[in-house]
Amino acid sequence: SKEYGKWIMIDTGGDSNDQTKATYYYVKNNVPMSALEIHNAWINQDFDQVGIQPEQAAKRFENDVISRAQLFERFCIHLRNDELRTLSPGEPEHGLGSYHYDGYLWWKDGHTLPHPWFSKHSGREGDFYWTLNHVGIYLSRSNHPEMLNVDLSTQMPNIKGYLVQMDGNDWISTPNHFNWKLRLGENQLQVKTVNKLGREGKGNYLAIECR
Template identity: 25%
Template sequence: MFDEGGCMRWRWILVVIVISSVFSRAAPIQMKEGDSVVVAGRAARVVRYDVLPYIETSFSRVCVYDRYDNPKLAELRTKYNLEKVVSEGDTELEKQSLLMAWAHRAFEFGDPTAPVGDAPANYAGLRNALQILELAKKEHKFFCVQYASLLVSASASLGWICRPLGHSTHTWTEMWSNQYGRWVHFDPTGNYYWVKGDVPIDTYTAQRCLLSGAKDLAVIVGGKKTDREIRKYAAYSYIPNTNWLDAGPAYGKAYRLTVPQTASLPEGEDPGKEVLFPLNQAALSCEEHPEGLEVRIRTMTPNFKTFLVRVDGKEWQEQGERCVWKLHGGKNTLEAKSVNLFGVEGYPSTVVLEVK
């Protein structure tokens, strides 16, 4: 006979058990460089804590990235020898710059609606990189948005994330740098990126630096620092999708950013936080464990494959989203990074503890 009351009692017991397990879990240990912490009953000092956080925003939730198994990406990569295009770069930034230079040289800037010979043309709305390159062979010219389209899809074919930005008169891109752990302004129409000091920077950071009077900004053209001024943008939009070989731009979900025109910002009023979320990170949180620390790894890695972890400089090992970091007296080092299906490795997280 069906015992509805007994069934209800089991439901309540199950709920109590679940709630109890949730609330009994140890809170993550907060760390920053220089902190003193107690781990498994032992005093420790945080010597280094270089970890990109896991951040979701309204904009990040609507972003769509091209897929590893998209045959058009493979066609673009192989037909135009893109791996060879970037092969002479020693660093990721150099490789990404070489890809931008390739996109810059792919066709001549000009009106995409201008006819070539007797053939009419109306290609202002074209965003498909494969079609753009075929038309370029027939001497068709294109605008900035086609340069951006080409770099967005070419980057995707090599496992990099390159997102389009623009306003009413210009389109450019930002590439996620696994080398620097940040977004980087890349303009394939002009073949340049921006730096502050020796660090490449994104569009919004550059605009804020201009407003604050920073003196160490520069424009890098063809790999060389120039005396050109950084272009000013008061407002522009971030397009949330990179799958332009198939879908075209999702302008309806674009994020419009207006740059505050003041040298400083009130607390909590920085619009850049909405769009500068990290990608390909290995965000770490650590909880107490009898042998040291239980480490949880989170990431926002498009086409994610696996995590790699190594301890004390030993061999990298594939790892799930949780692992136990067994600590010993003296210096302890944990490194972790994500890897996508293209084999591209994300920005490595590094934690160093000195345990007494």
């Protein structure tokens, strides 16, 4: 979520009743929760200010806020994001049965020991929730004293490119490597990503004082 600056869990298939189709997400203090946060709420039985949204789903699961969180006692992520192009590799079928595909990364902790029939487990939060849509800016010396080498990196999915703004001027497209010519006084640099759908990421900013 760009708005909340965090990963959130949205269950698009949370209701087997086709008449209601209650896609839902959990909130705590009206802030959407991640799968790990729901998992911890269940493990610790801490549901203070925890609920389900949106309103239609809240009515559908009015009495199931706590019990439904048990679904997150174990959770995993798919280690690819090209599902719109191909179904493989992946689960042979979905339904009420258990998972069979061994390409997921499963969460583990002191309360959630790994299942031996799955080979990929981690208790490191960063393996599940890396920083998205931000830009890493790396500076290095160039052969010219008035210039810096600038290298950019990001983990934005389906990235189209980068936009750069220097000293408050217009935003322009830029490659992931360019030279930044400095001048006396303060030099400002702001960079952000844009994906193939035209959605922009969060800008990263730095300033250098040259004397």
